[in-house]
Amino acid sequence: MSNSKKITGIACVFSNPQHAKTTPRGLELIYLKELLEEKGREVMIFGHKCRTNKDLDFFVDVCKLNEVGVNSLIIQLAPANFFGGEFSDYTLDAIKEIHHAYHDGVDICILPTDPRIKPVNPARVMFDRFKLCEDYIGTWDKIIEDSVYLFPGKDLNKFFGTERNYNIYKLDWFAYIFKKGVEFSRFVSGDEKEFDVIYYGDKRGSYRNNRIKALMPFSTKNLLLGYKEPKITYAEFRKKVNHSELFGILNKCKVSLVIGDKEHEDNVATFRFYEALASSTLAAIDINFDPNKELIKNERLRDILYVSNMNDVRKLSELYSSELIELQQLELKRIFNEINC
Numbered sequence: 001m002s003n004s005k006k007i008t009g010i011a012c013v014f015s016n017p018q019h020a021k022t023t024p025r026g027l028e029l030i031y032l033k034e035l036l037e038e039k040g041r042e043v044m045i046f047g048h049k050c051r052t053n054k055d056l057d058f059f060v061d062v063c064k065l066n067e068v069g070v071n072s073l074i075i076q077l078a079p080a081n082f083f084g085g086e087f088s089d090y091t092l093d094a095i096k097e098i099h100h101a102y103h104d105g106v107d108i109c110i111l112p113t114d115p116r117i118k119p120v121n122p123a124r125v126m127f128d129r130f131k132l133c134e135d136y137i138g139t140w141d142k143i144i145e146d147s148v149y150l151f152p153g154k155d156l157n158k159f160f161g162t163e164r165n166y167n168i169y170k171l172d173w174f175a176y177i178f179k180k181g182v183e184f185s186r187f188v189s190g191d192e193k194e195f196d197v198i199y200y201g202d203k204r205g206s207y208r209n210n211r212i213k214a215l216m217p218f219s220t221k222n223l224l225l226g227y228k229e230p231k232i233t234y235a236e237f238r239k240k241v242n243h244s245e246l247f248g249i250l251n252k253c254k255v256s257l258v259i260g261d262k263e264h265e266d267n268v269a270t271f272r273f274y275e276a277l278a279s280s281t282l283a284a285i286d287i288n289f290d291p292n293k294e295l296i297k298n299e300r301l302r303d304i305l306y307v308s309n310m311n312d313v314r315k316l317s318e319l320y321s322s323e324l325i326e327l328q329q330l331e332l333k334r335i336f337n338e339i340n341c
Helices: 026-037 062-070 088-104 122-130 134-146 156-160 173-181 204-214 243-249 271-278 299-304 310-318 322-338
Strands: 007-011 042-047 058-059 072-077 105-112 148-151 167-170 195-200 222-225 237-238 253-258 282-286
Touching: 007 062, 007 299, 026 042, 026 072, 026 134, 026 173, 042 062, 042 088, 058 062, 062 088, 072 088, 088 105, 088 134, 105 122, 105 173, 122 134, 148 156, 156 271, 173 271, 173 322, 195 243, 195 310, 204 282, 204 310, 243 253, 243 271, 253 271, 253 310, 271 282, 271 322, 282 310, 282 322, 299 322
Parallel strands: 007 042, 007 072, 042 058, 072 105, 105 148, 148 167, 195 222, 195 253, 222 237, 253 282
Antiparallel strands: none
16 A cells, blocks of 8 residues: 555554543544644554444454555553453454564554553463464564553553563653543532542552542542442442543542552553543542652642542542632643643
């Protein structure tokens, strides 16, 4: 295929790529594509053609990866889950096609976004589980080792719990997603709020669970959205919503708990941080999340947004005001102006 623009492909091995605003993974691809196009690249997503992507002309079957002639390829990570003990033919095709692309000299990058989803050799996984892909194991070891990691934090080894010399390109990726895709919420008065404090998200293990219990006050009206914890009896539970519906719930609350995994602390500012700053909730930032208070520059916000215990969170909910929401959103605009993408 002849084209004056360089072509960057995006692919995923263990999961068919999504291009939709309903999930964080889908948001990643929407704005990664936009970022690359701003840099003058043509972008194609390689996956399994199906009902949800059949009308997208930039979504191409992964078997055509090496026909297109991409100059570079970004791999979106996904867990190696085999539902019902079965694998997808798509995974086999992706392993093979990316193997050939590497040998053809295509530059490969990896996009790490979750400390629980580490880069693994998919050919080795398939061989160990199903006795398939043995011929590709050696190449995939080299792909994992040689790739450039597009990382939005300080320390990739801390993020993955490894000790390796990664080839890293610092990319303020999460901030870029929100700069392009977020709409700042209007102020909602305290009288209109249903809840004082919210925490939302999936179960992430005992460390984060203990931080939630340490910070969510007994003395406030609380909401757990998508996060079921029977021991937190002082919060109402509601089922998880699509990401596109999240701000409608956030804006019914005065304060949102900004808590990370141990791997995020003093390392990566997550979606949750940007979501809180853009909404009409005050961000109660766990001091462990940003112990040196580097993310927030405004002195008044630095004094009140960082929390160490549930009393700090309760006090923050009592301070909720239009002035603080305005300062918080101005702080997010400053961050957007300073990002490196």
